[in-house]
Amino acid sequence: MIRAAITAVGHFLPEDRLTNQDLEQMVDTSDEWIRVRTGIRERRILRDPTKATSYMAARAAQEVLQKRGIEPEEIDLIIVATVTPDMFFPATACLVQRDIGARRAWGFDLSAACSGFLFALATGAQFIASGQHQKVLVIGADKMSAITDYTDRRTCVLFGDAAGAVLLEPALDSEVGIMDMCLYCDGSGAEALCMPGGGSLNPPSYKTIDAKMHFLYQDGPTVFKRAVEGMADVAAEIMARNGLSGEDVAYLVPHQANWRIIEATARRMGIGREKVMVNIDRYGNTTAATIPLCLYDWEARLKRGDNLILASFGAGYTWGAIYLRWAYDGTRVGFGMESEAQLSAS
Ligand code: COA
16 A cells, blocks of 8 residues: 655745734734733734735745755646645645646645645645655645734734645655545534625625635634644544554644634543644644644654644634654755655655
8 A cells, every 4th residue: 555655845934024012003912912812922914915815825835846856747636735826826826836837737726724734735645645646745824914903803813824845755655654534514503604795606806805705703712612623533543543652653744823722622532732733822823833833843752653633723623633653863954855765665
């Protein structure tokens, strides 16, 4: 059986920071409220109005190519998970394909909000497992500032802009790669977290603009309750299915929506704080980018064979977990094709 393995990680973070102190000047909020309720201290914002999600996604993809030491022409498929595409169509994946020069690749966007990266990783892995493709770029990218109402304190403190990307390739042996996945959706939660305007139900009009329907809406407490249950349940489910205890898990790689949701998931899994990837304090909730951003930040500490549990909950509702065994030691920076030999030797 061919397993798909992550063989490189890239990212893009805009330079501009929006701190809790900045937000105190914009809406009726406080640094303390934001830190205690969410764990966020600052987030990054892509302020240049001429740049959008595809710009960040392409930069993250280019870093993956550079770290893996491969040419853009070698990419077979590009999947971009996003809820903030540059345009409804064409797909952001097509814009990335053009911008990075991936001439042989096909691609598409995938909409699953905060679970977008997990769903895209699961999808991309099938093309590797089937033997259809050798190199699949999976990107999570969102310019959340484009759909955030900076007069609404309930949502504007939560989100940031970023992109993260990974390369999927056939694992060189069955010891590493994506081992299992549990994925769910429940449309009964659709109205609790959504952007009501701009689609075919509420096409753009003066009325939809006046009603602020082109900004994201969230019923925070309702989503919070479901997210705590959903993420903890699915993480416990995938561990039980694979006979894993807390001791077997090297890291939980959770979607970064709220520190309290992450903490509840870790507790349920029976793992300590040191085994949880958390960067929500620095980037906020970057929707589809959170999980690959965590992998990027922790890459240097990861070792071949480490058991990782990726878990998410988001709009839809959508939620899920992926169990994977990490394929390489440390960072790929400076490694080129010669790292194939290192991979085989290890
Ligand atoms: N600053 C200060 N006060 C704020 C505030 C802010 N930025 N935002 C809300 N408040 C107020 C509310 O108005 C409310 O005041 P009231 O009691 O006088 O009405 C109070 O704080 C509590 O609000 P509530 O919404 O109940 O807070 P909460 O503890 O649920 O935290 C979220 C709000 C959004 C942080 C939390 O609900 C959450 O994380 N939800 C889930 C997010 C998620 O997982 N989404 C899915 C993936 S994107």
